[in-house]
Amino acid sequence: MGENKTGIEVEEKSSGKEELLVLDGGFVVPDANAFGHNFRDYDAESERQAGVETFYKINHINQTHDFVKRMREEYGKLDKVEMSLWECCELLNDVIDESDPDLDEPQIEHLLQTAEAIRQDYPNEDWLHLTALIHDLGKVLHHPKFGELPQWAVVGDTFPVGCAFDESIVHHKYFKENPDHSNPAYNTKFGVYKECCGLDNVLMSWGHDDYMYLVAKENKSTLPSAGLFVIRYHSFYALHRAGAYKYLMNKEDEENMKWLKIFNKYDLYSKSKVRIDVEKVKPYYLSLIHKNGNKQHEDSRGDILDHRFRVFSCTDAMQCCSTDFPRNPITIRLRNALLAIVAHRMYLLAAIVRPVSALIS
Ligand SMILES: O[C@H]1[C@H](O)[C@@H](O)[C@H](O)[C@@H](O)[C@H]1O
Numbered sequence: 001m002g003e004n005k006t007g008i009e010v011e012e013k014s015s016g017k018e019e020l021l022v023l024d025g026g027f028v029v030p031d032a033n034a035f036g037h038n039f040r041d042y043d044a045e046s047e048r049q050a051g052v053e054t055f056y057k058i059n060h061i062n063q064t065h066d067f068v069k070r071m072r073e074e075y076g077k078l079d080k081v082e083m084s085l086w087e088c089c090e091l092l093n094d095v096i097d098e099s100d101p102d103l104d105e106p107q108i109e110h111l112l113q114t115a116e117a118i119r120q121d122y123p124n125e126d127w128l129h130l131t132a133l134i135h136d137l138g139k140v141l142h143h144p145k146f147g148e149l150p151q152w153a154v155v156g157d158t159f160p161v162g163c164a165f166d167e168s169i170v171h172h173k174y175f176k177e178n179p180d181h182s183n184p185a186y187n188t189k190f191g192v193y194k195e196c197c198g199l200d201n202v203l204m205s206w207g208h209d210d211y212m213y214l215v216a217k218e219n220k221s222t223l224p225s226a227g228l229f230v231i232r233y234h235s236f237y238a239l240h241r242a243g244a245y246k247y248l249m250n251k252e253d254e255e256n257m258k259w260l261k262i263f264n265k266y267d268l269y270s271k272s273k274v275r276i277d278v279e280k281v282k283p284y285y286l287s288l289i290h291k292n293g294n295k296q297h298e299d300s301r302g303d304i305l306d307h308r309f310r311v312f313s314c315t316d317a318m319q320c321c322s323t324d325f326p327r328n329p330i331t332i333r334l335r336n337a338l339l340a341i342v343a344h345r346m347y348l349l350a351a352i353v354r355p356v357s358a359l360i361s
């Protein structure tokens with residue numbers, strides 16, 4: 001087992017030969033996932049196969065245009081609890097993604113595995129490190145303290161609703177039982193959309209991606225547009241892997257797609273049983289938050305911003321961890337002093353409003 005300076009350990013096969021693929025820079029990926037199969041093989045007989053397929057069956061039956069609209073309205077309210085970015089990462093210690101054939105580790109591992117892998121090859125793109133760190137934070141929707149949305153409404157690949165479900169979507173056959181599948185308003189190529197309307201105008205199946213995107217947008221995130229694009233579409237494999245739905249994209253989407261394709265390599269192939277040394281890499285990610293804080297101190301509106309910074313400095317963020325959350329039915333607002341990307345500042349607010357049962361009924 002070797003280790004490099006970013007905290008990612010490089011595993012050597014017992015043969016002594018490193019069966020690894022080299023990507024853009026120093027980051028290397030194994031030729032098989034942690035279970036000995038190809039990555040994203042949804043049919044391979046593995047210990048995860050049946051659970052993953054059941055997940056997609058329920059997901060595909062329930063993700064309708066109407067459901068997504070209601071979830072966006074409710075979760076876009078962003079009210080109640082405040083917490084730091086790092087605290088939110090730590091909540092993902094309790095979340096395991098049932099949709100993923102390649103990973104059954106707690107999601108905090110995945111955030112750091114992805115961010116560290118990107119950092120290795122793109123050391124100067126700190127906005128991308130931050131994007132990686134937060135890209136799956138929306139999975140807190142499944143956390144009991146967040147109302148515990150069922151997995152089918154939080155994780156898994158995403159796809160547009162309001163137009164025909166493309167055959168390239170994983171376990172496509174289960175869409176037959178989705179009411180939109182037989183609704184003429186929603187089951188044509190364009191459905192409710194116009195050609196080249198831009199993905200921003202397209203409703204995506206509800207889950208951690210769109211939720212985190214809403215959080216970032218609502219808080220006037222200064223992440224570059226490519227960062228927000230990565231957050232909203234990183235699970236949209238039908239588009240970025242299979243090339244489906246391209247006719248919904250506009251020029252800006254096409255530009256941003258270049259970064260999404262880069263990001264995807266690290267998001268997918270960094271999944272492994274090799275754990276990141278959290279304590280070792282934590283100072284780097286906290287330093288981004290500190291950097292943000294220092295920027296605020298320099299700001300002419302110092303007093304207001306100082307106050308915010310005090311509240312959300314790393315030290316306070318840690319104290320925050322012991323804070324109890326409201327019980328269900330809950331309305332939570334999350335606020336994170338977030339993301340220093342040199343002169344960039346962002347406040348993260350998140351909301352969970354009421355249990356999903358109330359929304360679905
Ligand atoms: O972005 C990923 C991807 O779409 C995986 O296929 C899915 O299993 C995960 O839930 C998600 O975070």
Ligand SMILES: [Fe+2]
Nearest residue numbers: 135136234235
């Ligand atoms: Fe994701």
Ligand SMILES: [Fe+2]
Nearest residue numbers: 110135136267
């Ligand atoms: Fe991910």
